[in-house]
Amino acid sequence: MPPAPRPRTTRIMVVANQKGGVGKTTSTVNLAAALAQLGQRVLVIDLDPQGNASTALNVEHRRGVPSTYDALVDGSPLQDVISVCPEVENLWVVPATIDLAGAEIELVSVVAREGRLRKAIHAHPWVGSATDVGDDRFDYVLVDCPPSLGLLTLNALVAGEEMMIPIQAEYYALEGLGQLLETVDMVRKHLNPDLAVSTILITMYDGRTRLAAGVADEVREHFGDQVLRTFIPRSVRVSEAPSYAQTVMTYDPGSPGALSYLEAAREITTRGVTL
Ligand code: ADP
Numbered sequence: 001m002p003p004a005p006r007p008r009t010t011r012i013m014v015v016a017n018q019k020g021g022v023g024k025t026t027s028t029v030n031l032a033a034a035l036a037q038l039g040q041r042v043l044v045i046d047l048d049p050q051g052n053a054s055t056a057l058n059v060e061h062r063r064g065v066p067s068t069y070d071a072l073v074d075g076s077p078l079q080d081v082i083s084v085c086p087e088v089e090n091l092w093v094v095p096a097t098i099d100l101a102g103a104e105i106e107l108v109s110v111v112a113r114e115g116r117l118r119k120a121i122h123a124h125p126w127v128g129s130a131t132d133v134g135d136d137r138f139d140y141v142l143v144d145c146p147p148s149l150g151l152l153t154l155n156a157l158v159a160g161e162e163m164m165i166p167i168q169a170e171y172y173a174l175e176g177l178g179q180l181l182e183t184v185d186m187v188r189k190h191l192n193p194d195l196a197v198s199t200i201l202i203t204m205y206d207g208r209t210r211l212a213a214g215v216a217d218e219v220r221e222h223f224g225d226q227v228l229r230t231f232i233p234r235s236v237r238v239s240e241a242p243s244y245a246q247t248v249m250t251y252d253p254g255s256p257g258a259l260s261y262l263e264a265a266r267e268i269t270t271r272g273v274t275l
């Protein structure tokens with residue numbers, strides 16, 4: 001597989017949609033693995049107390065394991081809470097333990113509570129430009145958000161420059177997006193002017209139904225070029241992979257789901273960046 005060119009500077013992408021079950025976690029882990037296969041150095045930050053991304057990447061996340069919680073609440077350096085993904089080369093993970101469920105409340109009394117993740121990410125020695133960091137730099141930091149617009153997701157939106165919204169090609173796909181985009185506007189106005197909705201990814205697409213095609217058209221009408229050309233098909237192999245502590249990229253590399261994630265990853269490497 002020919003590698004993709006690396007970006008000049010670490011790209012921090014936040015994968016968010018307050019709706020549950022739209023494919024945030026699935027897309028985060030599979031795009032991360034696909035980007036790594038394309039020669040990119042990738043860090044996944046699991047920001048969902050459920051720890052589904054950690055499970056899929058086969059990284060331990062029982063209570064007591066150094067995790068996102070320590071970075072956010074105790075201010076531990078990110079390098080102290082990173083695990084190496086044993087399945088995929090070039091891929092690192094900050095796992096989420098169930099402790100993170102308490103962080104929303106514990107952070108309320110903390111100074112600059114919405115900027116904790118940003119600070120942690122930018123303090124990592126591998127985050128930055130080719131000139132400052134060199135070849136060791138992370139090319140991508142992908143943040144898997146929980147299904148809410150609370151303080152955890154807010155931390156992610158303040159930390160990132162790019163936001164990816166996975167949209168499930170289903171009924172009510174666009175419901176709730178208004179609220180999400182209002183939150184993005186608010187963050188941009190008050191906390192992080194650099195935030196942009198750079199990428200929309202259509203997930204669980206079933207090409208046989210007219211409904212799916214209709215939803216995809218509607219999303220394109222609304223978001224235009226932000227929508228990746230590649231759709232992720234609904235596929236059993238994609239949903240099976242996490243129960244083997246794998247991404248579909250290693251579980252069944254030739255499957256339509258894996259090939260689509262690879263294609264989507266390639267699109268991401270060529271869009272909207274200075275290489
Ligand atoms: P979220 O993180 O937004 O809550 P998930 O990524 O956990 O969503 O996906 C929700 C469910 O849908 C999971 O059971 C997952 O395995 C399944 N799923 C996600 N993408 C696909 C797909 N392309 N094909 C089939 N099942 C999928």
Ligand code: MG
Nearest residue numbers: 024025048052
């Ligand atoms: Mg999830």
